[in-house]
Amino acid sequence: MGTMKKNEELEGLEPISEEFANAVGRMHQSIAVCDLCGRTHFATDPEVLDLEEINEFKELKKQQPDRYVAWDEWISMGVIDSKSVIPNCPCNRLRLYEDFLIHHREMFEDYYEATKED
Numbered sequence: 001m002g003t004m005k006k007n008e009e010l011e012g013l014e015p016i017s018e019e020f021a022n023a024v025g026r027m028h029q030s031i032a033v034c035d036l037c038g039r040t041h042f043a044t045d046p047e048v049l050d051l052e053e054i055n056e057f058k059e060l061k062k063q064q065p066d067r068y069v070a071w072d073e074w075i076s077m078g079v080i081d082s083k084s085v086i087p088n089c090p091c092n093r094l095r096l097y098e099d100f101l102i103h104h105r106e107m108f109e110d111y112y113e114a115t116k117e118d
């Protein structure tokens with residue numbers, strides 16, 4: 001993955017593309033932890049998450065605003081290398097993965113072509 005950047009640096013970079021976000025965020029959850037940074041994401045829609053839980057998370061967010069992310073709806077998430085990843089997480093660490101795919105596009109295209117079925 002090359003040189004690991006610090007979170008602050010990544011947060012200043014361009015966010016991942018909508019295409020990558022859609023490709024990665026295939027699952028929907030009411031609560032999800034970003035394994036790339038440890039932030040907890042929670043839905044604030046009472047039709048998605050129990051009101052009591054929503055209020056508990058809101059209280060936690062007040063105490064540690066950097067550790068909790070509130071969503072109006074279901075949270076889109078995916079799994080990469082056994083880690084839960086959330087395309088819209090402020091850590092923006094998925095930027096590293098998208099950059100990796102972009103920089104090695106030809107290599108992956110050759111591989112997909114060579115292993116294509118039928």
Ligand SMILES: [Zn+2]
Pocket residue numbers: 034035036037038039089090091092093
């Ligand atoms: Zn994160």
